[in-house]
Amino acid sequence: MVNIRNLDPSASPLDYYGSELRRLREEAKLGQAELGSILYCTASLVGQIETAKKVPTRQFSERVDAALLTGGVFSRLIGLVLKSQLPTWFQAYAEMEAKATYISTYQSQLVYGLLQTPEYARAVLSVDNPGRLEELVAARMERQRILDREHPPVLCVVLDEGTLHRPIGGVEVMRNQLAHLLDFLKHPWVQVQVLPFEAGQHSGLLGSFNLLRFEDDPDILYTESYDSGHMTANSQAIRERSVGYARLQASALSREGSAALIESVMRERYGHQSGTAVA
Numbered sequence: 001m002v003n004i005r006n007l008d009p010s011a012s013p014l015d016y017y018g019s020e021l022r023r024l025r026e027e028a029k030l031g032q033a034e035l036g037s038i039l040y041c042t043a044s045l046v047g048q049i050e051t052a053k054k055v056p057t058r059q060f061s062e063r064v065d066a067a068l069l070t071g072g073v074f075s076r077l078i079g080l081v082l083k084s085q086l087p088t089w090f091q092a093y094a095e096m097e098a099k100a101t102y103i104s105t106y107q108s109q110l111v112y113g114l115l116q117t118p119e120y121a122r123a124v125l126s127v128d129n130p131g132r133l134e135e136l137v138a139a140r141m142e143r144q145r146i147l148d149r150e151h152p153p154v155l156c157v158v159l160d161e162g163t164l165h166r167p168i169g170g171v172e173v174m175r176n177q178l179a180h181l182l183d184f185l186k187h188p189w190v191q192v193q194v195l196p197f198e199a200g201q202h203s204g205l206l207g208s209f210n211l212l213r214f215e216d217d218p219d220i221l222y223t224e225s226y227d228s229g230h231m232t233a234n235s236q237a238i239r240e241r242s243v244g245y246a247r248l249q250a251s252a253l254s255r256e257g258s259a260a261l262i263e264s265v266m267r268e269r270y271g272h273q274s275g276t277a278v279a
Contacts, residue, residue: 123169
């Protein structure tokens, strides 16, 4: 049965997307089933997206643009739609992250979101968000697109060694995640370092933090608690964490040493055969 629920286009990016999809589909004189056939999906999926009951993917958006000759409207809109799926308290940070020219981050528990594989992200997000899992994973993958821009930000990441050993999602997920980290050795604007256990006490013991630098705006320090994020441009806080981050980088392994440790953990802890792990 065709879903004809009316939307308020101003209610959210998702509602606007759905209302525009319906409007342009009807202008093209296509039914939901006809458009679905062109897009290789069901009429039900088209109806759910048109009524904002399901979040579209980037691939769906690109296919719609091609099918309805929109000039890329939905491919441009999907970024806003997916960003709106992020937790409300995190959206402001995501916007600043996308504008930053230089990102420095220390991560004590998890691989930084911009470097996560979809499977790793799914395992992390499934803990507290099983009902909105696919939308949140898609939103996290959308954030990563800033690394593929013509002028991406410089990204410096220091990972505590514990992030390599914590088996998020299981053996295969971790093996692929560590391999993904190694792939960033080829990225000209990304540097990944590992802070080894042997470093002992260090300036990141109070937890993870991010420093964002911009072309024309003040630097920002971002920290996170269980259900909220905090951004500050306080000059003293920026000064202290900048020095702390420099010390973390100095205590961490070199880029080459970090790669060697990642490879070692991938081999010894997660093996090369599915289901094999060394305790």
